[in-house]
Amino acid sequence: MNEKISRRGLFGVSAGAAAVLAGAQAATAAPRNTGFSLRWWGNNSWEIRLGEKRVLIDPWLTRFKTGTYSPQGADPETPLEVNKKLIDRYVDSGELRADHILVTHGHYDHLTDVPYLAKKTGATVLGTETHLSLMKALGAPEDQLAVASGGEYLAFEGYTIRVLRSLHSAVGPRAQVPFPGSRTLSCRDVPRRIKDLVEGGTLSYQVSGGGLSVLNFGGSNYVESELAGLRPDVLLMPAGGAKVVGYASRLLTTLGNPAYVLPTHWDDFDYPLDEPGRDYGGLTPLREAVAQASPSSRFVVVDHLQTFTP
Numbered sequence: 001m002n003e004k005i006s007r008r009g010l011f012g013v014s015a016g017a018a019a020v021l022a023g024a025q026a027a028t029a030a031p032r033n034t035g036f037s038l039r040w041w042g043n044n045s046w047e048i049r050l051g052e053k054r055v056l057i058d059p060w061l062t063r064f065k066t067g068t069y070s071p072q073g074a075d076p077e078t079p080l081e082v083n084k085k086l087i088d089r090y091v092d093s094g095e096l097r098a099d100h101i102l103v104t105h106g107h108y109d110h111l112t113d114v115p116y117l118a119k120k121t122g123a124t125v126l127g128t129e130t131h132l133s134l135m136k137a138l139g140a141p142e143d144q145l146a147v148a149s150g151g152e153y154l155a156f157e158g159y160t161i162r163v164l165r166s167l168h169s170a171v172g173p174r175a176q177v178p179f180p181g182s183r184t185l186s187c188r189d190v191p192r193r194i195k196d197l198v199e200g201g202t203l204s205y206q207v208s209g210g211g212l213s214v215l216n217f218g219g220s221n222y223v224e225s226e227l228a229g230l231r232p233d234v235l236l237m238p239a240g241g242a243k244v245v246g247y248a249s250r251l252l253t254t255l256g257n258p259a260y261v262l263p264t265h266w267d268d269f270d271y272p273l274d275e276p277g278r279d280y281g282g283l284t285p286l287r288e289a290v291a292q293a294s295p296s297s298r299f300v301v302v303d304h305l306q307t308f309t310p
């Protein structure tokens with residue numbers, strides 16, 4: 001399969017079909033896909049389709065300008081914005097639905113759209129106490145919020161969700177978490193600027209259903225011991241990790257060299273979702289690190305709004 005998949009390729013021959021063509025042995029070894037696919041909505045926004053069910057991770061469609069990947073970095077005073085018209089277009093047309101929304105951490109490029117999307121879709125939202133506190137203050141319906149701390153393994157109709165303790169990307173010379181901090185559920189301060197959306201702990205999620213499983217990280221770091229024994233078919237792996245010892249090799253070895261590695265969080269989100277993703281500079285190093293650490297894994301770049309079927 002090409003590293004960059006065309007729309008036609010994605011909707012035409014799936015990787016599962018290719019395995020069948022390769023021989024009966026490959027076909028029996030491959031997990032049977034019963035309605036599992038992934039659609040990328042930019043940054044770390046993924047829609048997991050499991051038959052009729054939909055699970056969203058960090059859905060962020062608005063992508064207001066922050067200068068995050070400019071030499072100056074993000075301006076902390078950037079006001080938060082939600083493009084309701086854009087979100088309405090996708091939700092009202094039925095293109096975007098959600099039974100669950102999973103939040104990895106509190107930052108603006110992950111959490112900002114979730115309160116409005118929760119209201120629009122009626123989805124249950126998982127996150128830490130800080131994430132829920134931020135979303136409640138931004139107008140998320142309180143009775144749709146469910147707190148998680150990592151370690152939960154939950155069953156729903158048609159899929160399971162495994163919540164894992166995780167770590168945020170380590171950035172800059174001090175290997176620092178940008179906009180660190182936490183807040184309690186009772187805090188009512190309304191976040192108005194990107195600096196108000198504090199990290200609040202980081203979770204990762206494995207979602208399984210339709211015979212397959214996908215593991216997502218919202219930042220380029222992880223807690224290795226949390227991942228012992230996990231064998232996801234698809235790993236959604238963030239670009240970055242330069243400050244993390246053996247970022248790719250430790251992760252891929254611990255996970256038993258997943259069949260598919262899809263890069264995530266690699267596009268410059270100062271540019272809109274309806275244009276092809278623009279690499280901020282992390283995609284090539286990630287591709288090389290994965291090729292070296294796990295040559296048997298297929299590195300598949302899925303572009304904005306494209307769908308991948310394992």
Ligand SMILES: [Zn+2]
Binds near residue numbers: 107168
């Ligand atoms: Zn972040």
